[in-house]
Amino acid sequence: MSDHLLSMDEMRQVDDYLERGFKVHYVYENLSGMFVEFGRQEEEVCLQILTADARKYFAAKLQEQTQL
Amino acid sequence: MADLRIDFAGIKSPNPYWLASAPPTNSGYQVQRAFEAGWGGAVWKTLGEPILNVSSRFAAVSFNGQRVAGFNNIELITDRPLEVNLQEILETKKRFPNHAIIASLMVEPQQEKWHEIVKKVEAVGVDGLELNFGCPHGMAERGMGAASGQVPDLVEKQTHWAKEVARTPVIVKLTPNITDITMTAEAAVRGGADAVSMINTINSLAGVDLDSWNTVPHVAGKGAHGGYCGPAVKPIALNMVAECARNPFVNVPISGIGGISNWQDAAEFMLMGATGVQVCTAAMHHGFSIVEDMIDGLNNYLDEKGIASVMDLVGKSVQRYSNWGDLDLNYKVVAEINNDVCINCNKCHIACEDTSHQCIDMYTESGRPMLKVREQDCVGCNLCSIVCPVDGAISMVERMSTIAPMTWNERQSLISSFDR
Numbered sequence A: 001m002s003d004h005l006l007s008m009d010e011m012r013q014v015d016d017y018l019e020r021g022f023k024v025h026y027v028y029e030n031l032s033g034m035f036v037e038f039g040r041q042e043e044e045v046c047l048q049i050l051t052a053d054a055r056k057y058f059a060a061k062l063q064e065q066t067q068l
Numbered sequence B: 001m002a003d004l005r006i007d008f009a010g011i012k013s014p015n016p017y018w019l020a021s022a023p024p025t026n027s028g029y030q031v032q033r034a035f036e037a038g039w040g041g042a043v044w045k046t047l048g049e050p051i052l053n054v055s056s057r058f059a060a061v062s063f064n065g066q067r068v069a070g071f072n073n074i075e076l077i078t079d080r081p082l083e084v085n086l087q088e089i090l091e092t093k094k095r096f097p098n099h100a101i102i103a104s105l106m107v108e109p110q111q112e113k114w115h116e117i118v119k120k121v122e123a124v125g126v127d128g129l130e131l132n133f134g135c136p137h138g139m140a141e142r143g144m145g146a147a148s149g150q151v152p153d154l155v156e157k158q159t160h161w162a163k164e165v166a167r168t169p170v171i172v173k174l175t176p177n178i179t180d181i182t183m184t185a186e187a188a189v190r191g192g193a194d195a196v197s198m199i200n201t202i203n204s205l206a207g208v209d210l211d212s213w214n215t216v217p218h219v220a221g222k223g224a225h226g227g228y229c230g231p232a233v234k235p236i237a238l239n240m241v242a243e244c245a246r247n248p249f250v251n252v253p254i255s256g257i258g259g260i261s262n263w264q265d266a267a268e269f270m271l272m273g274a275t276g277v278q279v280c281t282a283a284m285h286h287g288f289s290i291v292e293d294m295i296d297g298l299n300n301y302l303d304e305k306g307i308a309s310v311m312d313l314v315g316k317s318v319q320r321y322s323n324w325g326d327l328d329l330n331y332k333v334v335a336e337i338n339n340d341v342c343i344n345c346n347k348c349h350i351a352c353e354d355t356s357h358q359c360i361d362m363y364t365e366s367g368r369p370m371l372k373v374r375e376q377d378c379v380g381c382n383l384c385s386i387v388c389p390v391d392g393a394i395s396m397v398e399r400m401s402t403i404a405p406m407t408w409n410e411r412q413s414l415i416s417s418f419d420r
């Protein structure tokens, strides 16, 4: 998959979790990219974000979440 | 006609163009001819205990047929006795009372030596002093020039000694052969400097002769490191000026030096915080008369912009020079190719394919070769537009970002609040 398609896919996943009512609980970054732990009631999921564009996009979404 | 006069730390000059301390300002004959040609000021070839020079002294770096892209020298300060220089300064000042004459000085780091030379040069009516803490070769081995200019405490102390007796403004000329020039600029200000100037030359070896295996230049088969200047050093000098201009502790005027060859270079240095500029290599390459175009060009530029005085340019771009961490990560530009003017040399395609992000596609339309940028993959690096030989064939165009501006620093602080 091209970087662009992969980043689109990752951004879609971020949107998807947020639309389904998940909130960002934890964020950490390491050599493998960014890891975001989303939570909704008892449910916890971890999304790994690889592409630069999606990591920028996620930060903007996180900013929106903090401003809600 | 705009007003080109400057007031540099109290030193008045009919225009911002000074010759830097170097061979063009070696004698009264030369400085007077330079003033006749239109230069506003001259920093006299550095005065100190007369030295001995070697032969040969200079070398230049050509790049793809462009002569003197960079210039290298192993020349030292003046080799003429102080009294001869002082007599010629006196005569020159008498003939050109409204031009700026600055005495460049270099002596051993001892209080009485600084006192002695400052008093002697001020007695002949110089408008200011420039302390040469920058010469990277020859003098440095004797504890002077860059050797003392690389040690902030020595810069501060020697500036202080000069200031103890100086009645005219003291400019401290800094060496670029240091990791962070603001450290020595701050030291100069702590020592009481009225202004700083930068840059002196950068440590260099111009080349090695592939036939004889001698250094270029060489002196009887031996070489020593020299100082590099000319167009190649301009970006280094401009950054150093800008770093000092935006440093709140370097709150004195800056004289910009390094690779300035035309009015555009001068205007850039002034926008980045220089109150005036000094020129050496361009004058050595083309002669004193280059100043005519520099004056005309600057005048026209100011008139076109509706700016009354060149002093109004000073520092106007400084607030735009920031830290990487304060740049907007979400700002986006992409390359756009105008196939109407493109000559299909394919340099942009090769550059992007081999060394950037593989997003310039080649195709044919009605049998004609065409190029198109796949915008979604273009990172806006500028490389294709840099290598393109045709003006206007590639433009970098802004694309509205769908996400709000965010800097790296803002992002890190946001993310850290979601750390475990």
Ligand SMILES: Cc1cc2nc3c(=O)[nH]c(=O)nc-3n(C[C@H](O)[C@H](O)[C@H](O)COP(=O)(O)O)c2cc1C
Pocket (backbone or CB within 6 Å): B020, B021, B022, B023, B045, B046, B071, B072, B073, B075, B076, B077, B078, B104, B132, B134, B135, B173, B199, B200, B201, B229, B230, B231, B233, B257, B258, B259, B260, B278, B279, B280, B281, B282
């Ligand atoms: C041959 C030569 C001799 C120089 N001698 C001196 C000197 O005596 N004192 C000094 O402060 N700078 C000296 N410089 C440095 C210049 O004043 C100036 O700082 C440097 O060349 C950068 O400007 P440019 O790129 O316009 O040449 C010399 C430079 C050259 C090329």
Ligand code: SF4
Pocket (backbone or CB within 6 Å): B334, B335, B351, B352, B356, B357, B358, B359, B360, B373, B377, B378, B379, B380, B381, B382, B383, B384, B385
């Ligand atoms: S700006 Fe960079 S990434 Fe975009 S097309 Fe040009 S070379 Fe490729």
Ligand code: SF4
Pocket (backbone or CB within 6 Å): B337, B338, B341, B342, B343, B344, B345, B346, B347, B348, B349, B371, B387, B388, B389, B390, B393, B394
């Ligand atoms: S480098 Fe410029 S002229 Fe050459 S193919 Fe690309 S757009 Fe056309």
